[in-house]
Amino acid sequence: MKLITANEKMADAVHGNYLLIPVINRFGIRLGFGDQTIGAVCANAGIDTDFFLAIINAFSNEDYFPAKKLRAVNVLTIVSYLKKTHDYYRRTLIPVIESYIAALLAKSLKRNPGLRLVKKFFLEYKKELFAHLRSEETRTFPYIEMVYRLHAAPGTPRVRKDLRRYSMDVYEREHHEVDEKLTDLKNILIKYIGGEFDDAVCSAIVFELFRLEKDILDHTRIENIVLMPMVAEMEKALRLR
Secondary structure, three states, rough: OOOOOOOOOOHHHHHOOOHHHHHOOOOOOOOOHHHHHHHHHHHOOOOOOOHHHHHHHHOOOOOEEEEEEHHHHHHHHHHHHHHHEEEEHHHHHHHHHHHHHHHHHOOOOOOOOHHHHHHHHHHHHHHHHHHHHHHHHHHHHHHHHHHHHHHHHOOOOOOOOOHOOOOOOHHHHOOOOOOOOHHHHHHHHHHHOOOOHHHHHHHHHHHHHHHHHHHHHHOOOHHHHHHHHHEEEHHHHHHOO
């Protein structure tokens, strides 16, 4: 498995996997970086190069996931990245898929119940996904930020009401995958769609659904394998004070 390194040109990394572009954008890095190396681009943008490399390598290689390296990163840096990923889903990926579905319906010359089912499933999935994102943003992430501040502060009292109201154990029990409806929607398009429809638009929707699915799987791995254990360790240390 060939990993992307800090000495590699950022442009070469993009040429090697164009799907990295939205991931790079989440770090505030825009296209137009010339022949600069990844290390130079990160340094100029004030980005932790090791964290950046861990994320893009994990995204590029399904069999690679540097849990130990990511756990060495400040937990607030990870939360910030996850928040930007949420924004990417809301502002880019979901609207793109919605626009394709609207185009698919508009280009259907005859009534096609299958296409309306596609829209119904997608709207249900969107509602479930956005509820999941809101829950993390209004409850989980603020809690993690609070735990980090308490852990970093010397002399924190042993008993904390805030640690009783919520915890990573609660998060783990409530944390559920949001990909069941996404799988159903892909299967409708891949296996069961019939009647008249625009092949190009339909294929574009399937492509974007696979892209969304992969991104969410990577997002979930970071939460489950890195974020939860890191915060759980801080919780344990706080309770022992």
